Amino acid sequence: MAxxxxxxxxxxxxxxxxxxxxxxxxxxAVALARRGYFVALIDLNEAENRETLRxxxxxxxxxxxxxxxxxxxxxxxALHDELRSLRPQLDLFVNSAGVAGAGEFGRxxxxxxxxxxxxxxxxxxxxxxxxxxxxxxxxxxxxxxxVASIAGFAALPTMAAYNVxxxxxxxxxxxxxxxxxxxxxxVTVVCPGFFRSGLLERARMTTQAERDFxxxxxxESRFTADDVAAAALEGVDRNQPYVILPRRARSLWRFKRWxxxxxxxxxxxxxxxxxxxxxx
Numbered sequence: 001m002a003x004x005x006x007x008x009x010x011x012x013x014x015x016x017x018x019x020x021x022x023x024x025x026x027x028x029a030v031a032l033a034r035r036g037y038f039v040a041l042i043d044l045n046e047a048e049n050r051e052t053l054r055x056x057x058x059x060x061x062x063x064x065x066x067x068x069x070x071x072x073x074x075x076x077x078a079l080h081d082e083l084r085s086l087r088p089q090l091d092l093f094v095n096s097a098g099v100a101g102a103g104e105f106g107r108x109x110x111x112x113x114x115x116x117x118x119x120x121x122x123x124x125x126x127x128x129x130x131x132x133x134x135x136x137x138x139x140x141x142x143x144x145x146x147v148a149s150i151a152g153f154a155a156l157p158t159m160a161a162y163n164v165x166x167x168x169x170x171x172x173x174x175x176x177x178x179x180x181x182x183x184x185x186x187v188t189v190v191c192p193g194f195f196r197s198g199l200l201e202r203a204r205m206t207t208q209a210e211r212d213f214x215x216x217x218x219x220e221s222r223f224t225a226d227d228v229a230a231a232a233l234e235g236v237d238r239n240q241p242y243v244i245l246p247r248r249a250r251s252l253w254r255f256k257r258w259x260x261x262x263x264x265x266x267x268x269x270x271x272x273x274x275x276x277x278x279x280x
Contacts, residue, residue, distance in 0.1 A: 012038040014087045019097030021048035023197035027229035033061025070123035076130040094145045095124045103206030113161045120165035141184035146173045150249045157271040186239045190232045193249040209278045
């Protein structure tokens, strides 16, 4: 094997992207490829993940595909050990794997709660836990991107399980940002609103009305996964703690921070209107 300094591929920065077979993970992977990264693509959908690798290589990057259950500590550890044997350092860790669900509290099944919490929150905890020491050893500094959602702060009704999972990602990211700053590891949490994606394909919804509402919100959105990935990477460049988009999501965030009682009253009113419209 050629020394690292003589190998142009090994001089690339290294990124790890979870959920890379999905819409947002793929957008991150291709955007990083355009920046010249070597991208480790992590997903359980092997066929779609190989398509992501093809797009990465077409965009000028390089990478590898690996199957990994992001809820399994053992599989994370095996992935960590393999990547450390292949790459000189880890520069960017993107946690974009996620699932969606909706249902009023008390009606949303506990098994679905567990599925959401495991995929959206536990996976981020275990992944960061596994890779944090390697990130801290990067002499050039490194960065973590955790994908949450406006649901992490908006407290949208019928979405308690999803809200809790994403609020946990926000809290984890804020804590990690503080703890890892001395080691020059930045942390950015991304909180997008609704955008067009394949998230509903596996979503677990209690009622058709909830699915219809989400499909409508996604279809009417003017921004895409590519927009989310681009904004997130710009946030990394600037070492921003939060990337919240689009403008409406940022307005909701400010509204809740500045006027919490008024915000909760507004959301409650909107929920009553929703309930009335779905029971007519």
